[in-house]
Amino acid sequence: MKKIRCLICGMIINDKNYNMNDSTFIDKNEVDDIVRCPFCGVTKEYLSDDEEYINFNSDDLEDKTRKVLDMGMKLEMFNGDFYEEASKQAKDEKLKKMFKDLSNIEMMHARVHKNFGGFNTFPSLKKIDYKKHNTDELLLIEANKREKHAIEFYERYFSKVPDSIKKIFKALSDVEKEHITIIRQID
Numbered sequence: 001m002k003k004i005r006c007l008i009c010g011m012i013i014n015d016k017n018y019n020m021n022d023s024t025f026i027d028k029n030e031v032d033d034i035v036r037c038p039f040c041g042v043t044k045e046y047l048s049d050d051e052e053y054i055n056f057n058s059d060d061l062e063d064k065t066r067k068v069l070d071m072g073m074k075l076e077m078f079n080g081d082f083y084e085e086a087s088k089q090a091k092d093e094k095l096k097k098m099f100k101d102l103s104n105i106e107m108m109h110a111r112v113h114k115n116f117g118g119f120n121t122f123p124s125l126k127k128i129d130y131k132k133h134n135t136d137e138l139l140l141i142e143a144n145k146r147e148k149h150a151i152e153f154y155e156r157y158f159s160k161v162p163d164s165i166k167k168i169f170k171a172l173s174d175v176e177k178e179h180i181t182i183i184r185q186i187d
C-alpha cells in the first residue's frame with residue numbers, strides 16, 4: 001500500500017493502521033481504497049499521497065484566532081474525555097468499542113487544534129462526573145448533544161478565522177456530522 005498523509009492531522013496512513021477507529025465511519029477504508037483518515041476521520045479530499053505536509057506557521061496567526069483554537073482544543077478534549085468515560089460505562093460491547101473509537105478521534109481533533117495553534121501542551125481540564133448518564137440510551141443522548149455542540153462551535157467561528165483555519169474547521173465539522181449519523185444508527 002502506498003503511504004498516504006492526512007493533511008489535517010499530519011498522520012501517515014499505512015496498511016497497519018488504515019482500519020483503526022472504523023466504527024465511527026459510514027464508509028469504511030479498504031486497503032486499496034482509503035476514504036477516511038483513521039486518526040482524525042476526515043474525508044478523502046484531505047488525504048494526499050504526496051509526502052509534503054501543509055506549510056503552516058502558527059506564529060502568523062492573530063491572537064484572536066489562537067484563542068478560538070484554544071477553545072476548540074478544550075471542547076474536543078472534553079468530548080474525548082466524555083467518550084472515554086462512556087466507553088467504560090456502556091453495557092453493550094459494540095457501543096463500548098464505538099465510544100472508544102470516538103474518543104480517539106476527538107482527542108486527535110484536540111491535537112489538531114494544539115498543533116495549528118502552536119500550543120506546547122494540553123491544558124489539564126476539570127474531571128467531569130458522567131455517572132448520571134447511567135444507561136446506554138442516556139450516553140447516546142449525551143453523545144448526540146456533544147456532537148451538535150461541536151458542530152455549532154465550528155459554524156459560529158468559521159467566519160472569524162483565516163482561510164487556512166477555515167479549511168480545518170470544515171474538515172473537522174464534517175467528521176462530527178458523520179458521528180451524529182453513526183450515533184443515530186445505533187439500536
Ligand SMILES: [Zn+2]
Pocket residue numbers: 006007008009010011037038039040041042
Ligand atoms: Zn487525519
